[in-house]
Amino acid sequence: MSRALSVDLRVRVLGAIAAGATHREAADRFGVSAASVSRWRKRERELGEVRPGPLGGDRRSGRIEAHHDAVLAALGPGRDATIEEVRGSLAQQGLAFGFGTIQRFFARHAITRKKERTRE
Known part of the structure; x- marks a missing residue:
């Protein structure tokens, strides 16, 4: 998995831009991509900081978790429905x-x- 580049490097690159360098010039000078420089600049403008955001982790389970009760209801009273039966029941609800x-x-x-x- 990739790692975020250091805050020190980000500060130096953004300092070069503040001193008048273009994104491409600063990127070439410090050995990073121009796209990274643009993202760091945008992050600095919008959030006021250059620290990297969190990497990895689950970003999509919130969608199904929002329908927690509907999924459990689709399992049925005995909680014995198959996954395909649950999918079908949820599909009927849109x-x-x-x-x-x-x-x-x-x-x-x-x-x-x-x-x-079964047990005897």
Whole structure:
């Protein structure tokens, strides 16, 4: 996984721009891409800081989590519906989620899909 470049480098690059260099000139001088310089400049303008934002992590599970109750209701009273049955039930409500999305939702909430063996 990639790492963010140091804050020190970002400050020096943005200092060169403040001194009159173009984005491309500053990028060539410090060995970074012009696109990175543009992103750092935008971040400095909008947030007032040049520190990098967080990297990685889950950015999309919030969409299905917003419909937590609907997903649990789609499982049925015995919580024994298959993932495809849950997908179909949610689709009837206008909610489209992929098989893997629902599978990860179940894993996060410890909902298992194993069948219980009958006991005598």
